[in-house]
Amino acid sequence: MELLKQKILEEGYFLSESILKVDSFLNHQLQPEIIDSIGKEFASRFAGEEINKILTIEASGIAVALAAAQEMKVPLVFAKKKKSVTLQEPVYQAKVYSFTRQEEVSITVSHNYLNSDDKVLIIDDFLAMGAAAAGLVEITRQAGAHLAGIGIVIEKAFQPGGDELRKQGIRVEALARIQGLSKGQVVFAE
């Protein structure tokens, strides 16, 4: 997705060899135009899949998943990262290790909002080690739902998450795939 790649080149920067910051439009500040374009691109790539539900994880996946849900006119469910005292009904649950935060969290989705009739598109902002996506895949399986695929805004192609998911036969669409850094500049895969 050219608009996204351009945005990454203009506003993204590497904090270290593995941490790309895109806080100006995706992870801390959100720019509606680019978020809307991302939603439309996901809808276009997964058109014809009869998706009836989008699944993401709080917090920074919510915006892009909502943009896709608006475009596809389907509800969006976001997995919660911590079992709240107000979430007392039966839940699907998976463990996710966050390399960014260096901690393991439980993610949960209520049985009320995901079941075996659903055709699910998982959406997230980043894919690196693949821990969050794997947790959402696990929850989709627990629900007995059909997994149509995974839509990712930015894949760090130099980390193994995406390839591991593809090896399982899962369709993974990343709107920008980053190969790495060369002389301080972001280099895209392909």
Added chain:
Amino acid sequence: MELLKQKILEEGYFLSESILKVDSFLNHQLQPEIIDSIGKEFASRFAGEEINKILTIEASGIAVALAAAQEMKVPLVFAKKKKSVTLQEPVYQAKVYSFTRQEEVSITVSHNYLNSDDKVLIIDDFLAMGAAAAGLVEITRQAGAHLAGIGIVIEKAFQPGGDELRKQGIRVEALARIQGLSKGQVVFAE
């Protein structure tokens, strides 16, 4: 906002005398039609205020704040609830006690995305004790930004947060104000 009140009556329920659950469309599953309507209503109520930035807090404020940002065509900044290892630049910071989660968290906003030129609309999903809103007001003040007002989806009018903010001269617009429960049914204020 009639559509929202109707939705609350149809799908909301009280888990206890003070905890209203609206997970089916606002806090766990998001229904794009109602989220879009909420965004339009905020834009309409604050039209003419020359707002150039929306401020919210992760996670469940993001969706409704994005819908308002899309309608008003301004960027949205969401305060982060925990200082991430990847957030290393100077930040505005406030302490927020979550009565739902029964813990205090630090919320932070980078200096990069809020400053004294900004005219800010704070948006959040719920207003009860007002702790999160007060934290966002504090951050707006630290930035020296102009606070145009606060837009809330559901105010629990039987808790003091809204009145305390209004006493400070802050414009608070709540799309649905709940007075309490009567015979198991939600009763709206006014």
